[in-house]
Amino acid sequence: MLPIxxxxxxxxxxxTVLITRRPLQSKHGGLWEFPGGKLDPNETPQEGLRRELREELGIDSEVGDIFEVVYFRYPQTPVxxxxxxxxxxxxVIQNIEVSEHRWVPVTELHRYDILPADAPIIARLQR
Ligand SMILES: Nc1nc2c([nH]c(=O)n2[C@H]2C[C@H](O)[C@@H](COP(=O)(O)OP(=O)(O)OP(=O)(O)O)O2)c(=O)[nH]1
Ligand SMILES: [Mg+2]
Known part of the structure; x- marks a missing residue:
């Protein structure tokens, strides 16, 4: 199966780094992640990420260098x-499509229940 x-x-x-909490009623509800989301058809990754940050948090942003790439198999589909x-x-950051946001020192990320696919991202942040 091709990944999402x-x-x-x-x-x-x-x-610190920003993490956001998924709404309780959503898939993986209540878990923490880095803001963002699925790419729409015909959108570049940078366009998609700027859109997601606008939709989820209400902010304008600039997308810079790639930080990490992760392939992970969830039971339903790979990402x-x-x-x-x-x-x-x-x-100003608003919780529009997230239930909470928090600025967390990279050394404290282990205290949060973060989506399992994000482990390599966290490891790189802590290097
Ligand atoms: N945004 C984000 N998604 C992640 C991370 N780690 C991780 O496994 N995912 C997974 C969770 C979801 O299965 C998928 C993102 O899908 P999503 O449902 O949040 O996408 P979306 O924001 O476009 O929301 P929607 O329109 O589908 O409601 O990627 C992460 O750090 N950030
Ligand atoms: Mg999302």
Whole structure:
């Protein structure tokens, strides 16, 4: 099965990184992740990620370098996650399509229940 392509944002503030919580009623509800989502047809990964950050958090952003690529098999479908370094350009972060957001020191990420596919992203952040 071909993976679903998902983009995810690495947004930093000092020593911290932004994580967001999935709404309780959604798939993987209540777990934490990096904001982002599935790519739409005919969208570049950068366009898709900027759209997701607008939809989920209400912010304008700039997508920078690729940070990590992860292939992970969930029981229903595999995902290919493209994580990019991003810069917050404008707008106050709002919990529009997420239930919470938090700036977390990279050394404290282990305290959160983060989606299992994100382990390589966390490992790289902690290097
Ligand atoms: N955004 C994001 N998705 C992740 C991460 N790690 C991870 O396994 N995923 C998975 C969870 C989901 O199965 C999939 C993203 O799908 P999603 O349902 O959140 O996509 P979306 O934001 O486009 O939301 P929707 O329109 O489908 O409701 O990727 C991550 O760090 N960030
Ligand atoms: Mg999403």
């Amino acid at each position: 392509i998902v983009t995810a944002a690495i947004l930093r503030e000092g020593e 290919l996650i493209l994580a990019y370094e991003c810069r917050h350009l404008d707008g």
